[in-house]
Amino acid sequence: MSGVRPADRCPGLLRPHQAEDGAVVRLRLPGGRTDGVKLAALSRLALAYGSADLQLTSRGGLQLRGLPPVLPAAFLAEVTALGLLPAPSHERVRNIAASPLTGIAGGAADVRGLVAELDRRLIAEPALADLPGRFLFVVDDGRGDVSGLAFDLGYQALSPTNGLILIGDPRRGVPVAADRAAQVLIGLAQEFLAVRAGAWHVADRPEWAAERRRGAVAAPGLGPLAAPLGPVGGAASVHVPLGFLTPAQAAVVARVAGTGPVVVTPWRGLVVAGGAGALPDLVATGLVAAETSAWSLVSACVGAPGCVKARADTRQQARDLVACGAVRERTHLSGCGRRCGAPVGPHVELVAAGSGPYELAR
Numbered sequence: 001m002s003g004v005r006p007a008d009r010c011p012g013l014l015r016p017h018q019a020e021d022g023a024v025v026r027l028r029l030p031g032g033r034t035d036g037v038k039l040a041a042l043s044r045l046a047l048a049y050g051s052a053d054l055q056l057t058s059r060g061g062l063q064l065r066g067l068p069p070v071l072p073a074a075f076l077a078e079v080t081a082l083g084l085l086p087a088p089s090h091e092r093v094r095n096i097a098a099s100p101l102t103g104i105a106g107g108a109a110d111v112r113g114l115v116a117e118l119d120r121r122l123i124a125e126p127a128l129a130d131l132p133g134r135f136l137f138v139v140d141d142g143r144g145d146v147s148g149l150a151f152d153l154g155y156q157a158l159s160p161t162n163g164l165i166l167i168g169d170p171r172r173g174v175p176v177a178a179d180r181a182a183q184v185l186i187g188l189a190q191e192f193l194a195v196r197a198g199a200w201h202v203a204d205r206p207e208w209a210a211e212r213r214r215g216a217v218a219a220p221g222l223g224p225l226a227a228p229l230g231p232v233g234g235a236a237s238v239h240v241p242l243g244f245l246t247p248a249q250a251a252v253v254a255r256v257a258g259t260g261p262v263v264v265t266p267w268r269g270l271v272v273a274g275g276a277g278a279l280p281d282l283v284a285t286g287l288v289a290a291e292t293s294a295w296s297l298v299s300a301c302v303g304a305p306g307c308v309k310a311r312a313d314t315r316q317q318a319r320d321l322v323a324c325g326a327v328r329e330r331t332h333l334s335g336c337g338r339r340c341g342a343p344v345g346p347h348v349e350l351v352a353a354g355s356g357p358y359e360l361a362r
């Protein structure tokens, strides 16, 4: 069967989500990779048609919000012309998160080529258009960062030539040669589709996953679950407060990057290759390069007025918490019990109560 299952509501360019603050379009960037030119163009589109800011997603993608309910043809044409819709039938399944610093600094291997090959193979298989929009591939360059995300299938490099296939579990993997990894992952995704029967994730088919993990060995384990901030390997690594990149910030990032790469991290950050010398310019726009900043500790769901379920303006209240110096440990504010966008790992969870104050939920 091709097409979208009714309950799969993950948005895309061709199927926006209608939120309280207008239509939301989600753009997939395999491995989080884009460049300064595309980022500048998207920021101009967000300003012209939407609510101006670009929203970074927890899978290293970008969202434009506040768009008209029916997207103007010129908007669709411009996004498509940027090369961000290479396969319309597969746009919502190109969910591939990768170690943001791969090929820049650290890691056991440069996995950028593997990410590109996995994306190519994914969109070349017509049946895989039916993967759930929530299904996530991770490609970890060995440092154990993105294998800490809630993923379905993944690869963790052990060296430039070999690694482990991860099947819903970051602790164990099946040894594989690096040059076969994309092919094996695509084969597993096809098998999952065959046994899926309505399941969203590999974890929903534990017997199938356990069978496929036969021969698995212990994985190296998880590293820091975020990219370090500041100058890294000649790049600038910055956190984007609350994951909303303003037009002024996007303009400076685009100027610093030029035609070079910009990587959107799954932790609401950007890595600007070759941008270490321009960190003061980036920080001057409000981007954060210091691990000790309260902004790198606080996150919030979209909240009011963007979400119909929200009981609070979570982002404004997060700004208030930072302004009064009240954030001392990782903290996430949610407008309701769904806790969208909550970080992986230990954190203080503040959930808006029915009326008035937040409830603390650790």
Ligand code: SF4
Binding pocket: 301, 302, 303, 304, 307, 308, 309, 310, 311, 334, 335, 336, 337, 338, 339, 340
């Ligand atoms: S946590 Fe609740 S209020 Fe916040 S974005 Fe999700 S559904 Fe909306």
